[in-house]
Amino acid sequence: MNRPTAKRALGFLTVIGVFAAFAVPASASTNCDGQAVSKPFAPWLDFANYTMPGDGSFEAGAAGWQLDRASVVAENEPFAVHGAGDSRALKLPAGGSAVSTPICIGLGHPTLRFFARSSTTLTLSTLRVDVRFQDALGNQRALPVGVVLPGSRWQPTLPLPVVVNLLSLLPGGPSEVRLAFTPVGSATWWIDDVYVDPKARN
Numbered sequence: 389m390n391r392p393t394a395k396r397a398l399g400f401l402t403v404i405g406v407f408a409a410f411a412v413p414a415s416a417s418t419n420c421d422g423q424a425v426s427k428p429f430a431p432w433l434d435f436a437n438y439t440m441p442g443d444g445s446f447e448a449g450a451a452g453w454q455l456d457r458a459s460v461v462a463e464n465e466p467f468a469v470h471g472a473g474d475s476r477a478l479k480l481p482a483g484g485s486a487v488s489t490p491i492c493i494g495l496g497h498p499t500l501r502f503f504a505r506s507s508t509t510l511t512l513s514t515l516r517v518d519v520r521f522q523d524a525l526g527n528q529r530a531l532p533v534g535v536v537l538p539g540s541r542w543q544p545t546l547p548l549p550v551v552v553n554l555l556s557l558l559p560g561g562p563s564e565v566r567l568a569f570t571p572v573g574s575a576t577w578w579i580d581d582v583y584v585d586p587k588a589r590n
């Protein structure tokens with residue numbers, strides 16, 4: 389292992405150690421009972437269970453979502469993983485954004501995935517994904533968790549790490565988060581069927 393890689397690994401382990409030092413029983417901060425799960429990404433050899441934030445399929449018109457210049461349109465990802473009768477997706481123009489309904493998270497929620505396409509394949513036109521949460525002091529925070537590269541065809545994204553789920557180990561750590569989607573560059577984006585992976589329930 390080269391020195392930069394070793395330093396990054398050591399830093400990651402240090403962060404995990406800090407979280408573990410303040411750990412509380414999982415039942416105190418990571419109880420997300422009642423979430424319906426399915427395996428929507430099984431056709432792509434991802435057999436993990438996933439759960440969806442409120443109206444993550446946009447079939448109810450993005451009910452409960454916070455939209456800025458974004459809108460629900462008559463289109464759907466072609467794989468119909470949420471339902472054969474689905475017919476809607478969310479359109480995100482450049483300069484717009486969308487923030488999901490709150491979803492309970494815990495250590496069992498390590499990744500999120502969804503379907504996306506863009507109006508251009510220019511590499512600088514990406515889609516940024518953030519996790520928004522309230523810290524133990526009551527401050528609103530946003531943590532970038534990844535970017536989606538542009539593509540003109542509907543495809544499932546790669547798994548993106550939620551990361552902030554580790555904070556559920558801390559006393560007063562977040563139990564609910566919102567997922568934020570923001571185009572970067574000039575492309576218009578379409579997203580559909582947003583899911584979070586509660587891995588502990590596999």
